[in-house]
Structures are given as structure tokens and as C-alpha cells.
Amino acid sequence: MRNSGLTYDPKKDEINGIPEEMEFLPASNQKKLEKRSPKERMLLVGLIIGAALLSLMIGLLVWHFHFRPDNRIKKMYNGYLTITNKQFTEKLEDSESEAFKQLAATVEETLQNTYMGMDAVAPYYVRSTVSAFSEGSVIAYYWLECWVPPENAAELDAAIRATSLSISGRSHPGVSKSLRIAELVVDRADPQRVKPPKDKSCSFDLHAVPGKVGTFTSPGFPNSPYPSNAWCQWVIRADPQHILELNFVTFDLENICHNDFVVVYDSLSPIEQREITERCGMYPPTNAFxxxxxxxxxxxxxxxxxxxxxxxxxxxxxxxxxxxECNEVLEGSGNISSPYYPAYYPPRANCTWILRVAPSKHVKVTFNVFLLQNPDKDNICRDYVEINNKKICGEKPKMVELGNKNEMTVKFHSDGAESFRGFSAMFEPYDPSKPCPKKFACNNGRCVQLDLKCDGWNDCGDNSDEINCECSSDQFHCGTGLCKSMFWVCDGVNDCGDNSDEANCECAVDEMKCMNGKCIPEVQRCNLVDECGDRSDEQGCSEAENTVACTDYTYKCRDGSCIKKKNPECDGTRHCADGSDEQNCDCGTRPYKHSRIVGGMDAEIGEWPWQVSLHFKKLGSTCGASVISNNWLVSAAHCFQDFQGTRYSDPGHWVAYLGLHVQHKLSDRVVKENIKRIIVHEKYNPQMFDNDIALLELAHPVTFTSVIQPICLPDASHDFPVGKSTWVTGWGKTSESGPVATVLQKAEIRIIKRKVCDNLLSSAVTSHMLCAGYLSGGIDACQGDSGGPMSSVEENGKVFLAGIVSWGDGCARKNKPGVYTKVSNYRQWITQHSGV
Structure with a gap:
């Protein structure tokens, strides 16, 4: 084979993978073959690391802005600012007008500049939106939107609140030179009350017309309920130099304010500092606010x-x-009241009255109604009456203030939120040497009849008529120095105030004596319930004594087991294993909310929705009764006893009026129903009034409404203790020899120990009866109230039928309380005959 001329022979051996005879040509640049210096190597490494770090940073930024979850939360704030160099015009009422849009744009730019200039706000600021304008010179209402990480939310809230300022006659730093701001108020918006500022889906603009009354309603009223998940608002305006009066003539919302509620603001922005009131529930027409x-x-x-x-x-x-102005100088005598009384007083009101009487007299002011906002948690009065150099707020009974000269200054102040009913007072002169001519002068300024001095009753209200008295033979001398009727001694109620009237009492054979002197039934010892009030009845009890045993004082569940919980039925907590204590509890509720009314004893519409007026044909209102189901009433047996040829026992002669408030005034709320059957207790004793109870079956079932509701029936074990306050209602006589009432009356009475009543009254008070009233007299049921309810309001708001108006010696006499049928004794009898 011819030699190819190749220098490389593949057949030659290779060493380390390189042919043994391979030749390398010399490099063209020898410097490239030299070893690199240390500096060059470090520079190369640095470049590589820098490129890696740059790539990492870019990756993190891409992840942060494109892939990392955004944990920021939306924060809304609302507020307003007062612009002093602009004048309000009607065009600013219309959010679509050019005037509105131009001023809104200027205000929004001003707010943006302000908030973007704040280091604590700028990173989170999104936008400001003007929602409305009003007079003053111009007040701009706005929403502020921010997005902030949760960990910075509190800091942002504080920074936003810090922007609330009060400046006079100059521009705020960072604010547009075209606007001069005198006031700026802003605060965090309640998330539950936040609505997008531009959302007008349920927003209405109203303007009062001079001399006319305008109306508006919730969506759908009265034909259908308001919609779910609604957020509606009504912007209401009046003419310049006027104010607005708003009256809710019908109000029926869910009882839980957290769910459905109405809020009224003294502004056009829903800011808490300008909230007049928040309401839910139902209010009767007699108590519309x-x-x-x-x-x-x-x-x-x-x-x-x-x-x-x-x-x-x-x-x-x-x-x-x-x-x-509500600043006046009044002379002689007269009346003063909070502005616009009896309406709720307006926010930010300041009034001063200077009252003057003859030089030889002093000024006396009597507050008949005093219902102001309660003091705050620091006991500071935000709304108050200032008199005799002291500030008074909250809810007070009838109150008297005496001056020490012939001139007195009275001031009234309300803050920017939470109005209330206000006050009504009268002023008159009095002789400081004889402040109460022919009467006793109480330390608190009241005047009472002379025969009420040292009679054992606190007629003054501050006990000053009972101080430094010589106790008579029929009175007990308290450790406090007061004299009390002997009938109050050992009645289970601390009447003296130091318990001295209950300290040395002998208990009955079947009773145990508590450490505080109170007597309780022996069977109530060791039942895991503090009957004594000092737990002495539960001390030293063995485990065996604490076992659940069925007695007259234990509640028996439907499954036959007994529980020791006192009055467990319908208290909102399940105590029986089978839940029977919370069954059949659609009773004893008062749908209407009732604010406190001072003065008078007229009941409000729907306040006692189980109250029934029984009319005997041709005689009119004769007795009362209570609704216990949609077709059964309970009343007193003595109402249906035939007398002098009149057949009171005949159900055909009776008519029941349910939901009635005023006699002979039948509104569409009132239901008139005939009586189908009368069941009188078979053991009723007309001489003793024992077992004085009867059931009435209606001819047709009724439908429950806001003014017709059943009252709860107490279990046989239900305890209505001595001293407990209850209410008696009816249209009976307003005094022993006086006329019958037209408007349903109510009276608060106190349960009295049966043994005390038995000694006071002309007939025996049996174990089937409850005794209640005031031994001082003055408050009682009377003729025409018979058969009506004695209602006991429990802690959870449920109302039980404690008693039925039965008998008494006259009406409201001293030492003559009323007697009522004890309904708990007849629970089984009622069920047996009515199924209720």
C-alpha cells in the first residue's frame, strides 16, 4: 500500500487517549498559554457571583410581584372637611352637575396631596372619593380607600385619625391653595357599613318641602319584607337655616342589631362621631322615636x-x-326642657337658662323627666345638665334641685353623637325658711305630706322623712336608725338595708335558717342552688345529699329525670338530657322594644301582648285574662260565677278582645273573638277564693302578631321568691272608688311573704295564692282587673304568668296587699284540660 503521507498513524499506540506520535504545532500567541494571575481569577469569580445574584434578585422580584399571594387588606375610611372660602349652591346637591364634579375633583386632589404627603399613609393610599356636599360654608363628605398589610393596619388607623384637625382661617400644609379648610374629621369605617361610594343601586336623595311632611320607606314596605344583603341610604336635606325632624312611625326589623339595623347620622357621611342612633327590633306607635x-x-x-x-x-x-339661641332669662316660674323635647335632643346643642325669682325667694327646679345619655366607661358625662355647679347625666327618677339664692343658672350640653330623650323641668320660687308650707321638706328638695313623716316608708326617696324618728310599738328599729313596720320583720327581704330586720328570725319547722338570717324550705338545702344568697345552704353537704332526687322543688324532665337548676324552663340553655326544658318555649316574648317612660302608668302598645279584655255583653269590660295558646285563655274562676240572676257562667255572653290597648278603640290590630267553653276549677271555693282559676276556649284560633302573644306557663317547681318585682296589668278602676281606665294600665308590685299577708288580710291566704303589692299602699290591682295577669319578667327576657288577679281588701290600701292565684300550682291542671 502506498504511504498516504499522513503523519498520524492510527495503528500506533495511544497513551492516555493521545496517539504517541501526535505532534502539536506551536501556538500563534504564547501569552495565551501562560498561567492567569490571581487578580484575574478573582475578577472572573466576582463577575460570575454578581451575575448569579442579579439573576436571583430578578427572580425574587418576579415572584414577589407576579406569583407571591397579596396579603394586603382593604381599609375604608370616611369623613368630611369644611371649606371656608366656598359657598354652597343648589347645584352642589346634584352629583351629576358640572359644579359638583369640578369641586369634587379639587377636593379629591387636595386629599390625595395631603395623604400622599404623609409617610405613614402614602405607601397604602389608593384614592379619595367625594360623595356629597352640604352647607357650612361648604362641607365635603368623602371616602378614603387604602390597601395595607395586616401588620401595618393599626399604624395606618392611627395615622388617618391624626389627620383630623381643627384649623381656623388658613390652609393646611399640603392642601391646594384654592381651598381653605377649617375642619377635617375622618375615622375608620365599620366594614359592615362600607358600600362602594359610586354604588347608587339603593340610594335616594330627598329634600324637605316647607310646610309639608315627606315620607320614605324601606324597600318593599308594606307589601313585602326588605331585601337580603341590602345596603340602602337616604340622603335628606332641608333648606338653609333649618334642621330636620325624622319620625319613624312604623319600625319592624330583626331583633339582633348585628344582622339588620338602621343607623341615623347627623351628617352625610356614615362617620361614627356623627351617629345619632342605631336601632333594630320593633317599636310600638306609642314609643316611636x-x-x-x-x-x-x-x-x-x-x-x-x-x-x-x-x-x-x-x-x-x-x-x-x-x-x-336656646339661651334665655326666665323670671317668676315656668318650664324648661332640652331642645325640641319630647323629640330626642339634637347633637352639639348648648343651652343656658338664667332663672330668677323674687329677691326674698330662692329657686327650685323639679325635673319630671330626665333621660340623658349614660356616662362613659370613665364615668364622664358626654351629654349633661349642669346645675348648682355639678354635671348630671344618665337616667334619673323625679329629681329636685334647690338653689341658695334668687337666681340659678342651668346649662345643657350634648356632644356630636348618641342622642336621647332629654329632660323636662319646671322652676318656681320657694321660701328657704319654709320650703314646704304645711308639708315636710325632704333633704332632696321634695315636699311630702306631714303624716308621711316617720311612718316607716321612704316617701322622700332619700329616707330623710324616716331619720331621727321615735319608733312606735308596731315598728321595728333598724340598725340604720330607720323605723320599719313589724310586718316586714322576718319576711325574707332586707328592708332595713343592714339586714337587721332579718338577723334574729325563727324559721318554721320545715325551714332552715341561712347564715344571713334568711329562712328557706328545708328541701332546698344541698340542691346545688344558692337559695340563701350567701351559699350557707350548700355548705357541709355530702356527695349523697347532692344527688338529683325528684321533689316539689326540682324540675322534672319529660324522660322522668330531675334537675336541680332553678327555673330552667325556657331560659335559653338546655339542662334536660332530652331537651324538654327548652321545648314549647314560643311564649313570653314581647316583640316590641320598650324604652323607659318616666311618669304615668299607661302601658305601651304591645307591651303586654297576652293581656285580654273580657267583655260581658251589655256590661262592657268586666274581667281580664291571659293568652296561653292560639285558642286558650286563662282567667279567674270568680269572674264566671252567676250572680243575682246574671248568667256569668254562660260562654255565649262573653267576648274576648285580644291585642286591645284602648277600650272602645278597635284598630286593625285588635281581634274580637267569642268564647266557646268555660272550664272553672272543680275545687274553686267562692268564700275563700281558693283555686280561683278558669280556662276559656276561643271559638276560633287566633293568629299571633306583634300585639297578640302567649305568656309562658310556669312549671310546678318554678320559684317566684319573696321580694321579686312583678307587673300587674288591666283596665280596672284606677282607685277604689274611682273610674275604670280607658288605656291599659300597668303597675310594678313586689311579692310579699304569705305569712305576713295572712296576718294582714281579712281572709286566709292559702298555699294556692301569692301575695303582692306594697304595704305602704298606693299601688294595687282593683275591680275590673280580676282574671288578668301578674307577669314575671325573667333575666333572659322571657315572661311567665306568676299569678292571676284574684282578691283583696279594697284597692291600694295601706297594709292591704293584693292576692293572686299561684299559677305554678295549676300547671298540670291546665295541661289536663287544655293540652297547653
């Missing part, structure tokens, strides 16, 4: 959840001239 604004604007909002929708509300509004 009337609200007053401090300016010519008002905002009403309705918020609902997705469950239990109710009829809603109807409201009326009108404009009133704004009171320029």
Missing part, C-alpha cells in the same frame, strides 16, 4: 344580612326653623 339633626342634613342607612327579613320601616321627615 323622633330624631332631630343639628344641621340641615341627615343620613339614614339600612343594612341587612341574608336571613330573617322583616317588614321594615316607614319614616316621616320635615324641616324646622333652626333655633338661633
Amino acid at each position: 323622633k330624631l332631630i339633626s343639628s344641621r340641615n342634613v341627615m343620613l339614614v342607612t339600612l343594612m341587612t344580612d341574608d336571613d330573617e327579613n322583616y317588614p321594615g320601616f316607614k319614616a316621616e321627615f320635615r324641616q324646622l326653623p333652626k333655633i338661633k
